[in-house]
C-alpha cells in the first residue's frame with residue numbers, strides 16, 4: 819500500500835502517467851454519485867461549499883459544490899487530500915480506504931467539468 823501511495827505522489831506532476839500508477843485496469847468504479855458527493859459533503863464542504871456558514875479561511879474561489887467544481891480542482895485535491903501525507907482536511911481523520919477511493923475516482927474515472 820505504501821508503495822502505491824508513493825507512486826501516486828510521484829506521479830502528481832505528470833497526470834499522463836497516473837493511470838498506470840494506480841492500476842486503473844482492476845480498480846472498482848468510483849464516481850461522484852457512488853462516492854464523491856458524499857465524501858466531499860462530509861469532509862470538504864464544511865469549509866469549501868459556497869454556502870458554508872464558516873469557511874475557516876478556505877479561499878473564496880476554492881469551492882467544491884458539484885462534480886464540475888471538483889473536476890476543476892482535481893489535481894490539487896489529489897495532492898492535498900489523497901497523497902501519503904495529506905494536508906486536507908486540515909484536521910485529518912479521513913480513513914485510508916476513503917483516500918484510496920478518492921484517488922481512484924479522480925485518477926481512473928475523472929469527474930467531468932461541465
Ligand code: HEC
Nearest residue numbers: 861862864865874875876877880894895898899906907908
Ligand atoms: C476546516 C476547514 C477545511 C476543510 C474541512 C477542508 N479544507 Fe481545504 N482548505 C482550507 C483552508 C483554510 C485552505 C487554505 C490554506 C491552505 O491551502 O492550506 C484550504 C485549501 C485547500 C486547497 C488548496 C487550493 C489551492 O489554492 O491550491 C485544496 C485543494 C483543498 N483545500 C482541498 C480540500 C479537500 C479535498 C477537502 C476535503 C477532503 C478539504 N480541503 C477540506 C480549509 C478546509
